[in-house]
Amino acid sequence: MSEVRFHGRGGQGVVTTSKILANAFVLTGQFGASFPMFGFERRGAPVTAFGRFSDKPVREKTQIYNPDILVVLDPSQRTWPTVFQGLLPGGMMLLNDSEDTGDISQENLRKLAVIDANKIALEEIGLAIPNTVIVGAFARMSGLLGIEPCCDALADYFSGKKLAANIGCVRRGFEEVEIFDL
Amino acid sequence: MAEIKKVKPTKILDHFVHEDPFSKGVAFCPGCALELLLRLIPRVLGNDIVITGTPSCSAPVLLGQNNQSWHTLSYFGTLMTGAAANATGLARYYRKAGIDNTVVCFNGDGTAADIGFGNLSGAAERNEPFIYICYDNEGYMNTGIQKSGTTPYGATTTTTPKGSIHKGKNLRRMNLALKMAMHKIPYAATATLSDLDDLAKKLKKAKEAKERGFAFLHVLAPCTTGWGHKPEDTIEVCRRAVNTNYFPLWEAVDGKIRMTKTVKKPKPLSTYTELSKKFAHMTKEDMQILQDDVDYEFCILGGLSVLDGECQLPVSAED
Amino acid sequence: MNTQAKIKEKSKTQIKVITGNGAAAIAAKLARPDVVAAYPITPQTEIIEQISKFHANGEMDCELITVEGENSAMNAVMAASLAGGRVFTATSSWGLAFMYDAVLATAGARAPVVMVNVNRETPGIIAVSSGQQDMISTRDSGWIFLIAEDCQEVMDVVLQAYRLAEDFDIQVPVMVHYDGFYLSYLSEGVDIPFQEDVDTFLSVLKDQPERTKLIPGGKMGCGSHGILGGYLELRHKHMSAMERAKDKFDLIDREFETIFGRSYGGQVEEYRMEDADVVLVGSGSMCGTIKTVIDKKREQGIKVGLLKMRMYRPFPSEALIASLKGKKAIGVVDRSLAFGFKGGPIYTELKAFETQLEGSKMISFLDGIANTDITTANVGQMIDTICDLAAGKEVREVTWVCYPEAHEALPKTGGQ
Numbered sequence: 082m083s084e085v086r087f088h089g090r091g092g093q094g095v096v097t098t099s100k101i102l103a104n105a106f107v108l109t110g111q112f113g114a115s116f117p118m119f120g121f122e123r124r125g126a127p128v129t130a131f132g133r134f135s136d137k138p139v140r141e142k143t144q145i146y147n148p149d150i151l152v153v154l155d156p157s158q159r160t161w162p163t164v165f166q167g168l169l170p171g172g173m174m175l176l177n178d179s180e181d182t183g184d185i186s187q188e189n190l191r192k193l194a195v196i197d198a199n200k201i202a203l204e205e206i207g208l209a210i211p212n213t214v215i216v217g218a219f220a221r222m223s224g225l226l227g228i229e230p231c232c233d234a235l236a237d238y239f240s241g242k243k244l245a246a247n248i249g250c251v252r253r254g255f256e257e258v259e260i261f262d263l
Numbered sequence: 264m265a266e267i268k269k270v271k272p273t274k275i276l277d278h279f280v281h282e283d284p285f286s287k288g289v290a291f292c293p294g295c296a297l298e299l300l301l302r303l304i305p306r307v308l309g310n311d312i313v314i315t316g317t318p319s320c321s322a323p324v325l326l327g328q329n330n331q332s333w334h335t336l337s338y339f340g341t342l343m344t345g346a347a348a349n350a351t352g353l354a355r356y357y358r359k360a361g362i363d364n365t366v367v368c369f370n371g372d373g374t375a376a377d378i379g380f381g382n383l384s385g386a387a388e389r390n391e392p393f394i395y396i397c398y399d400n401e402g403y404m405n406t407g408i409q410k411s412g413t414t415p416y417g418a419t420t421t422t423t424p425k426g427s428i429h430k431g432k433n434l435r436r437m438n439l440a441l442k443m444a445m446h447k448i449p450y451a452a453t454a455t456l457s458d459l460d461d462l463a464k465k466l467k468k469a470k471e472a473k474e475r476g477f478a479f480l481h482v483l484a485p486c487t488t489g490w491g492h493k494p495e496d497t498i499e500v501c502r503r504a505v506n507t508n509y510f511p512l513w514e515a516v517d518g519k520i521r522m523t524k525t526v527k528k529p530k531p532l533s534t535y536t537e538l539s540k541k542f543a544h545m546t547k548e549d550m551q552i553l554q555d556d557v558d559y560e561f562c563i564l565g566g567l568s569v570l571d572g573e574c575q576l577p578v579s580a581e582d
Numbered sequence: 583m584n585t586q587a588k589i590k591e592k593s594k595t596q597i598k599v600i601t602g603n604g605a606a607a608i609a610a611k612l613a614r615p616d617v618v619a620a621y622p623i624t625p626q627t628e629i630i631e632q633i634s635k636f637h638a639n640g641e642m643d644c645e646l647i648t649v650e651g652e653n654s655a656m657n658a659v660m661a662a663s664l665a666g667g668r669v670f671t672a673t674s675s676w677g678l679a680f681m682y683d684a685v686l687a688t689a690g691a692r693a694p695v696v697m698v699n700v701n702r703e704t705p706g707i708i709a710v711s712s713g714q715q716d717m718i719s720t721r722d723s724g725w726i727f728l729i730a731e732d733c734q735e736v737m738d739v740v741l742q743a744y745r746l747a748e749d750f751d752i753q754v755p756v757m758v759h760y761d762g763f764y765l766s767y768l769s770e771g772v773d774i775p776f777q778e779d780v781d782t783f784l785s786v787l788k789d790q791p792e793r794t795k796l797i798p799g800g801k802m803g804c805g806s807h808g809i810l811g812g813y814l815e816l817r818h819k820h821m822s823a824m825e826r827a828k829d830k831f832d833l834i835d836r837e838f839e840t841i842f843g844r845s846y847g848g849q850v851e852e853y854r855m856e857d858a859d860v861v862l863v864g865s866g867s868m869c870g871t872i873k874t875v876i877d878k879k880r881e882q883g884i885k886v887g888l889l890k891m892r893m894y895r896p897f898p899s900e901a902l903i904a905s906l907k908g909k910k911a912i913g914v915v916d917r918s919l920a921f922g923f924k925g926g927p928i929y930t931e932l933k934a935f936e937t938q939l940e941g942s943k944m945i946s947f948l949d950g951i952a953n954t955d956i957t958t959a960n961v962g963q964m965i966d967t968i969c970d971l972a973a974g975k976e977v978r979e980v981t982w983v984c985y986p987e988a989h990e991a992l993p994k995t996g997g998q
Contacts, residue, residue, distance in 0.1 A: 100769045106600040107771040113599065114770040119763045119953055123323075124292045124488060140870035142732075142764045143957045186701065201881065318624075318676075318708065326708065340708050344651065344680050378621075378680075406622040407631070410648055421631040422620060422648050425637025539849035 082135035083225060084145045088164050089154030092124045094122025097238065098152065099132040101216050105226055105234035106134045114139040127158070134225060141193045150223060153177065154198070154211050159185055175222050175258070177211045186263065194222035196258040203246030205249045213247040278463030279306035285334040290323040292492020296456050296484035296501065297321060297398050298571040303459070304367065304396070305336060307466045312336060313357075314364045317379075319371045320405040320486075321398070328401050343374040347386040352361035354393040365415055365470055366393035373403040375481075376412035376439045387446040390476035394469045397439060397479070400486035408489040412437040415509075416556055418541045420489070421444045425544045435556045440481035440513075441563065447518035448477040454512060455483040461512055468514065485509045491540025503535040508561045513568065520568040532557060552560060595773045602765040605697045605733045605772050606672065607632035609740035612780040613696075616667035617645045619655035623677040623823040624710050625762035626700040630672060654675035656684035656697075662805050663693040663755075666795035668744065671695075674762060675716045677703035682720065688755050689724030692820065694747035694793070695755040698740065701741060701866070701917070701927055702762040703952050711953035712763040713867070714917040717894070720757075726827050727895040729865045730760040733772045739892075740846060741780060743835050750790040752830055756825050759894075761867040761917075763953060768867075774840055782852045783841050824896040831893055849898035851890040852905055854880065858887030860968040861906060863932065864915040865891040866958045868949075872915075875961040886965050891928070897933070909942050910972035913964050927979040943971050948979040954984035973988055 085102075089095035096117045103113030111134065118129035126233030147167045156178040158164050168174075168189045177184060177198040187191060196218045206213075213235065220231050232248045233247040239247050266305070283302050291298035297320055305312055314336050316325035324333045326340040341349040350368035357364040372428045375383055375397035402420050403409040410420040419425050423432040444451040450472030454462040469478035485492065485500040492500050504510035504512060505524065509532060512524040532554045536542035545553070600608070607629045610618070618637075620630035633976070636642040647661075649655045673681065675920065678699055691992050698878050699847035703709035704716045717727065728743060730736040743756040775783075796804055808816060832848030839845035853873050855861065862872055869890045879886050889905050891898065908911055916926020923930045923945030936944055947964050950956040959981050972978045984987035 100599060103769050103771075107599050108595060112771060114768060116601075116764070116768040119767075119971075123290045126290055139770065140874050141958065142761075142867040142870045143955050144770065146957070318710070342676055342708070344653075344676075352634075376650075378649070403622050406624050406627045409622040409627070412650060421627075422622070422634040424631075426634050426635060426637045426640070428640040429638040523841070 082133055082137070082139065083150060083221065083223065084130050084148045085132040085134065085150040085152060086145050086148040087130040087132065087152045087154070087160050088161075089128050090124075092127050092210075093128075093154045094210050095154055096130045097127045098154065098215050098219075099130040101213070101231070101234050101238060102132055102219060104237055105145060105216070105220075105230040108228055108230045108233050111136050111226075112139045114141075117143065129156075149173065150219075152177070152215060152219060156180065165190070173222060175215065175219055177215060191263055192222070192260060193263055194218060194258050194260045196254060198254065201253045201257065202250055205253065206243070206246045210247070213250035214254035217251035217256075218258035219254075221255045221258050222260055225243040228252065265431070275460045275463065278460070278467075279303060281309050284310045284336050288297055289333050291320075292486075292488050292494070294487040294497045295320075296486070296497050296527040297400065298324075299456050300398055300484055301325070301369070304369075304466065305461050308365055308367065308470055310336060312367045313339065313353060314367045314369055314428065315341050315353070316369050317341055317346050317371070317374050319343070319374065320403070320485045321369065321371070322405065323368070343370070343378045345382055346370050346374055346379050347382040347391075350393045350395070351386050351389070351391045354391055357437045360568060364425060365473060368393055368395045370395070371404070371437070372395055372397060372399040372401060372413040373411045375399075376437055376470070381476070382413075383443075384446065387443060387448050387477045387479065390448060392473055392476055394473055394478045394480065396469075397567060398484040399439070399481060400484050400489060401436070402486070402488050402489055403474075404489045411446070413439055416553045417545045419544065425514050430544055431549070435552075438560055440479070441560070443479040443481070444520060446477070448479060449473075449475040450478040450514065450516060451481075452479075452514035452523070453510065455501040455510060457498050457505060458512060458524065465514060465523075471582055472516075474565070485539075489541070491543070492538045496538055500538050503538065506530050506533045507532050507557070509557050510533050511513065511564055513563055513564060520564060522564070522568055541562075542575035589811055590983040594776075595769045596776070599769050599775050600733060600767050600772050600774075601702070601767055602730075602733045602736045602760055603628035603767070604632060605737040606740055608637070608758075608774060609737045610670045611642050611773040612775060612777055613668065613670070613741060613744045613784065614781075614789075615644050615670040616661060617647065617669045618642075619647045619649050619658045619669075619671040621652050621655050621673070622676065623648050623652070623674050625702060625712075626672045626674045626698070628766070629698060629700075633670075638706055640979060652681040656681035656688060656695075659686055659695050659697075659799060660688040660691065660693050663688075663695050664792075664796050666797065668748070670697070670984075671693055672698040672700065673752060674700040675704040675927045678716050678720060679704055682723075684721050685720060685725065688803070690816075690822070692753045693755055696740065696747050696758070697755070698758045699765045700762045701759050706719060709952050712761050712917075713951045713953075714759070714761075715951075717757075717759050720893060720921070721927070724754070724824075725895065726752075726754050726756040726824065726893070728756060728758050728831075728893055729891065730758065730765070731867060731890065732765065733768060733770045733868045734844070735846065736760050736765070737772055737774065738842070738846070739955065741775065741783065742831070742834050742838060742993050745784060745787065745837070746831060748787050748793075749830060750753040750787075751830075752823050753793055753825050754820065754827065759866070761861035761950075765867045773844075779841050783838065786837070817864050820958050827896055828898055828900070829891065846892060849891075849901045850894040850905060853888040853890065854891060855905055857885055857888035858909060860911045860913075860965065861887050861889055861909045862913050862915055862961070862968070863889045863891065863902075863906070863928070864919075865894065865928070868915060868917070868961075871956055871958060872961050875958050875965065878947065879962070879965055884965065884969060886968075894928070897931055902932060903935055903938050905941060906939055908940050911968040912939075912942050912944045913947050913968040913971075914944065915947045915949060915956070915964065916970060917956075918938065919948065919951070928982075945971060945977060947981035947983050948980065948985070951984055956983075960984070
């Protein structure tokens with residue numbers, strides 16, 4: 082089982098990212114359970130979500146204290162201690178950022194994946210909402226599932242032109258994410 | 264004793280003499296009208312008000328958490344169901360004990376128009392000595408945009424969504440301010456954030472009126488997240504609400520209404536609705552129904568009021 | 583009905599990732615209610631949002647009343663139910679408290695209302711966080727209480743609630759509880775029942791005698807005044823109906839399995855109980871976490887089991903006693919407080935039957951209150967404690983797992 086913690090700000094689609102991924106895992110016959118951290122949500126305020134993805138039924142209903150994987154949708158949070166808290170040895174991080182990320186290091190972080198999801202989203206859907214780009218990048222970085230279930234999973238959240246455009250985001254996320262071993 | 268000279272404030276900012284007791288970086292959305300209103304109230308009325316608030320969009324800031332607070336005002340976190348009754352209890356005791364006070368019962372439209380209307384009406388009927396301020400963002404916003412009694416005709420919310428059969432709210436809004444004026448309380452008024460001089464004066468009049476009993480303010484406070492307008496457009500939304508007569512500015516002293524701002528040439532309602540996505544799906548017929556409702560309410564105000572300027576009644580096709 | 587044929591037919595599934603609230607909304611839709619009352623309150627709001635969307639799209643043929651407050655919500659559905667309709671509403675916490683008079687009236691009138699209550703802290707301190715205090719605050723209302731552990735069970739229990747509430751032998755309102763935040767907002771895969779299967783499951787109600795309804799010209803009234811023997815007759819009938827609900831719920835679990843292929847065990851669900859020496863008794867979402875920790879402890883040779891309470895009212899004492907009898911140590915996990923007692927409410931209720939457990943020792947754990955997380959570490963600690971209890975070591979009767987400060991001297995901030 083993978084325990085993933087998602088960080089971002091209200092309005093970026095953090096929670097939807099975790100839901101789409103749960104959906105993608107379920108479509109492959111596996112199991113996914115995701116939920117948001119509680120607190121007053123406001124546009125721009127920090128948001129955390131949790132996702133457990135596994136080939137066996139997920140029964141735990143607790144928050145995630147020791148994630149294997151971090152997904153950070155907001156570049157401003159990239160060095161926050163709270164983001165890295167509890168990261169397990171051999172941990173991975175997927176970061177939405179356009180800038181040089183040479184300053185990111187943490188003793189348990191072994192793999193860093195970076196993608197300029199805002200830029201891709203602006204090009205594909207005309208809005209700087211990075212979440213579907215991140216979904217594709219996650220699939221590639223984690224190696225936990227293929228690109229097709231991620232695209233299929235979008236059908237429950239988008240339709241028509243928006244669906245096609247967001248599938249484009251997923252594909253570009255998958256293709257363009259850069260992965261570094263630390 | 265030397266006579267204190269009364270000096271008329273000539274600038275709007277002169278109204279806001281007291282300090283802002285709220286901290287920075289509080290949890291409101293960018294462009295939130297409520298934040299502006301909440302910060303301005305103690306700057307006009309003073310930092311010694313006792314403010315009550317309920318679970319609502321104001322709660323994360325007004326109510327604090329555990330032993331922490333985002334402001335320095337004395338406050339009481341009440342339930343929506345009994346807010347005016349709680350405020351009554353405070354005001355009555357302070358009066359009995361001779362404690363100088365201004366109790367401000369600060370609630371959204373969900374509380375004022377819906378779930379807490381019963382005790383609001385009761386408090387007004389008994390002429391209780393406090394100020395009730397309703398910030399109207401036309402819905403339950405903190406729970407994620409649901410319809411309330413003040414949501415206008417046609418607006419989409421999550422409980423009046425745009426579906427394939429039903430689209431938007433199919434009922435006209437309830438006019439809360441007019442209902443409160445009909446309680447014949449010492450002071451009732453409407454205000455909004457585009458007309459700060461008007462708002463500040465009304466806050467002061469409410470405070471004076473409180474010496475005689477109940478004061479009610481209805482403030483239109485657009486919600487950028489819920490209405491779907493750009494955060495930077497919030498004040499313009501207020502302005503257009505006023506100059507289309509969607510939200511006329513008036514006051515009522517002991518139930519006697521007068522306009523405090525006369526809009527000589529009201530703009531078409533579409534100039535107001537075009538800013539907010541919640542009206543985006545409306546057909547010509549929908550817009551006409553909304554326009555008729557706005558005209559109807561304004562006509563009633565016209566009939567009940569003594570106006571500064573001309574009474575602009577809509578032209579009637581039949582007579 | 584050929585049950586084998588039914589099971590064979592059921593090779594199709596439609597698994598969708600939805601939240602607990604989404605499951606409740608879909609279940610309500612599938613039950614085809616006539617009247618739904620909707621008022622928002624965190625963490626229930628998505629239920630009424632989804633129902634509003636179904637209604638706006640013509641997927642739900644019901645009268646949807648967007649009431650101005652919860653008190654009106656319960657009054658409206660109670661009346662619609664007494665008039666003969668199938669109804670639905672949902673609330674939480676303070677909303678449940680605000681409709682309290684109508685909740686009592688609904689039970690007294692034996693109106694078969696089904697309501698979802700998404701558990702949230704109350705009463706006493708304004709809190710937007712998980713906890714079962716709202717359920718506890720209404721436990722004597724005369725309603726049947728059912729509790730769900732995960733999103734699939736939310737879906738299934740709401741459907742079972744209609745089957746139970748409207749059964750001619752029962753006719754008692756049913757409240758379905760599940761944890762706010764930890765389950766209401768949890769997204770996981772749920773096998774969504776097909777409409778025709780739900781219709782079949784509930785069709786048995788149509789074959790039963792018709793219940794009494796308030797109809798124009800019917801020359802019958804409800805809500806009349808009760809006194810002395812007449813009052814007591816109604817109360818005795820109500821108490822008896824609640825007793826009958828126990829076996830009925832077990833039966834319904836079997837009926838449900840026949841059509842949908844899923845069984846939960848009825849009033850209680852036993853997890854690794856047969857050879858267990860020590861047991862945790864719990865309810866709701868904590869049970870998923872407890873099962874995971876039990877599996878780990880079992881690998882270490884500790885014989886621990888879980889008794890999950892699915893029916894809370896009527897109190898399933900017979901089922902609990904049968905399952906817990908002879909176990910060495912029992913830890914009851916309460917997500918709420920019993921004011922005036924030392925521990926949790928379910929603990930105090932189960933303790934009343936201690937003499938029938940043939941020597942089992944019982945202690946109370948308080949956890950998961952006000953959004954505190956019942957973590958795997960917490961559960962591990964609870965299991966270690968009941969093992970100590972079984973071994974005859976000295977342990978606390980009541981452990982505030984979520985607030986260890988309770989076990990120190992009074993805090994220095996002053997006040998008691």
